[in-house]
Amino acid sequence: MRxxxxxxxxxxxxxxxKDNGPITGEHIADRLNLTRAxxxxxxxxLTMSGYLDARPRVGYFYTGKTGTQLLSENLKKILxxxxxxxxxxxxxxxxxxxxICTMFLEDVGTLFVVDKASKLVGVLSRKDLLRASIGKQELxxxxxxxxxxxxxxxxxxxxxxxxxxxAKELIxxxxxxxxxxxxxDEGFELVGRLTKTNxxxxxxxxxxx
Numbered sequence: 781m782r783x784x785x786x787x788x789x790x791x792x793x794x795x796x797x798k799d800n801g802p803i804t805g806e807h808i809a810d811r812l813n814l815t816r817a818x819x820x821x822x823x824x825x826l827t828m829s830g831y832l833d834a835r836p837r838v839g840y841f842y843t844g845k846t847g848t849q850l851l852s853e854n855l856k857k858i859l860x861x862x863x864x865x866x867x868x869x870x871x872x873x874x875x876x877x878x879x880i881c882t883m884f885l886e887d888v889g890t891l892f893v894v895d896k897a898s899k900l901v902g903v904l905s906r907k908d909l910l911r912a913s914i915g916k917q918e919l920x921x922x923x924x925x926x927x928x929x930x931x932x933x934x935x936x937x938x939x940x941x942x943x944x945x946x947a948k949e950l951i952x953x954x955x956x957x958x959x960x961x962x963x964x965d966e967g968f969e970l971v972g973r974l975t976k977t978n979x980x981x982x983x984x985x986x987x988x989x
Contacts, residue, residue, distance in 0.1 A: 790825065794842065797840050805819060854986055862982070864939065865977075866973070867892045868888050869891070872893050875920050876913070880913065888957075890956050890957035899966060901931070902924070903959065904924055908929065935955065936958060958974045960973060
């Protein structure tokens with residue numbers, strides 16, 4: 781589709797749309813001192829060949845790229861804070877039994893453990909709780925701080941991080957969720973969570989746009 785040779789006027793139209801898009805056909809015609817009807821064939825060719833796209837009540841805008849390239853560029857602009865969700869937390873002295881109940885009732889795959897100052901001190905996954913429940917330990921008296929993952933082994937992200945980078949961490953570490961933290965003098969303040977579901981929502985939203 782992109783192998784067609786553009787004439788001089790079509791190249792002028794492309795440049796106008798690149799510099800000013802989105803722009804209506806009427807405004808393009810005005811800049812070239814031509815009528816809208818005269819430009820109609822050129823605009824049709826540029827649109828069908830994929831150089832331009834058009835939307836009702838918006839006008840023409842330059843693509844010059846494949847849909848995959850545009851999607852990739854948009855993904856690389858999204859920040860974690862745009863799709864973060866509320867973390868489900870438990871105190872570090874809660875029992876494994878209560879943590880299992882919380883995970884079940886909240887329908888989540890990861891719990892975040894906080895200290896008395898509400899700072900992040902650990903993470904509990906389904907695997908952690910399952911591993912503890914398989915043993916012969918008394919779950920109602922066993923505190924989660926015995927089995928949780930602690931710093932520096934917790935993978936975290938921050939609100940201003942790129943969503944695509946956080947997604948890579950989830951894949952690389954083979955985990956279901958990341959705690960979103962804010963750095964303070966007293967430690968890591970837990971401000972959110974990022975899950976595979978959050979990332980799926982972002983992907984769907986991009987496709988619908």
